[in-house]
Amino acid sequence: MSPYLKDLWIGAIWGGTKLIWHARNKKTFKDHIITMDKKKRKWSKLFHDTAFLSKGRMYNNQSNLGILRSLGLPLHPSKSAVIKTCSWELPGKGEIKINTDGAARGNLGKGGIGCIFRDCKGNVLGTLAKGLGLVTNYTAECQAIIHEVASAASNGWLIAWVESDSKAAVEAFNSDNIPWNLETEWGNAKKSMKQIRISSNWREANFSADKIAKRGAHMHDGLCEIEVGRPAFLRKIEVPMQEYFRFC
Structure with a gap:
């Protein structure tokens, strides 16, 4: 696991644990209604906060890039790397x-x-x-x-x-x-x-x-x-x- 993903993973665990604990207390002691969408948004914000604070670098490979793109997080590529994209296109009809x-x-x-x-x-x-x-x-x-x-x-x-x-x-x-x-x-x-x-x-x-x-x-x-x-x-x-x- 790259240093950057490790930082994100630790942030997700600590942040997620804190969110669950607070949600439990609000439900138990204040009878608040807990909505999953709201908690997901807060958890997503924790990812972005961790990404902003992290000084770690990702590995310049497909796996790391795919994970970060799927989460919508900023890239921390290793220095001197240029990331280019390509795709596989379908042929035309009858071709x-x-x-x-x-x-x-x-x-x-x-x-x-x-x-x-x-x-x-x-x-x-x-x-x-x-x-x-x-x-x-x-x-x-x-x-x-x-x-x-x-x-x-x-x-x-x-x-x-x-x-x-x-x-x-x-x-x-x-x-x-x-x-x-x-x-x-x-x-x-x-x-x-x-x-x-x-x-x-x-x-x-x-x-x-x-x-x-x-x-x-x-x-x-x-x-x-x-x-x-x-x-x-x-x-x-x-x-x-x-x-x-x-x-x-």
């Missing part, structure tokens, strides 16, 4: 969104790719993980985009939005400047597609594909694992328009 990622266990290293297919309502249509040989991270990211577009075409999903957390790979595809040895494979993958758009997002809003890609990196070269719907191992997926945080 499939493909979140992709490539992973290499070393750079050069044993690689793998992963993707998750979702529809305009956010439903998971399926996932794909595949093992690669020795690749760089950049090559794995590029191969992930190519393989997932080819997979979408084979399933009849011809309008697709591809999202990757590799800005370099996305820029290469959008500028027709991918590695020359992948050009033929890319041409074959996209020729059946009616429409493709490719964009980048941060890893914080692409964690499903990241997990699948790491799974692929532990598979033999060429071995492919395809799941229909949401697989059991994918316990957490991106929530549409929820804020995800990056500490820079």
Whole structure:
């Protein structure tokens, strides 16, 4: 627990105990009517008072930030940290969104790719993980985009939005400047597609594909694992328009 959250926790316990004790005395000795809403507001004010007085710092991670945002409390980030937000957006009607990622266990290293297919309502249509040989991270990211577009075409999903957390790979595809040895494979993958758009997002809003890609990196070269719907191992997926945080 971070020093800041520890201060808030101690303040909540002491303040809450005091509120309960006063409420009990008023009810017992003065027969006052106790309203929970009023006590909740007072308790919330104690949180804010504690936050104002605390000199502690939060940890710059998703857990601390999520707790503080849910309570509406001011942030006490560690020094020199810049907090940025991102989100996962739904695709348009009739469009499939493909979140992709490539992973290499070393750079050069044993690689793998992963993707998750979702529809305009956010439903998971399926996932794909595949093992690669020795690749760089950049090559794995590029191969992930190519393989997932080819997979979408084979399933009849011809309008697709591809999202990757590799800005370099996305820029290469959008500028027709991918590695020359992948050009033929890319041409074959996209020729059946009616429409493709490719964009980048941060890893914080692409964690499903990241997990699948790491799974692929532990598979033999060429071995492919395809799941229909949401697989059991994918316990957490991106929530549409929820804020995800990056500490820079």
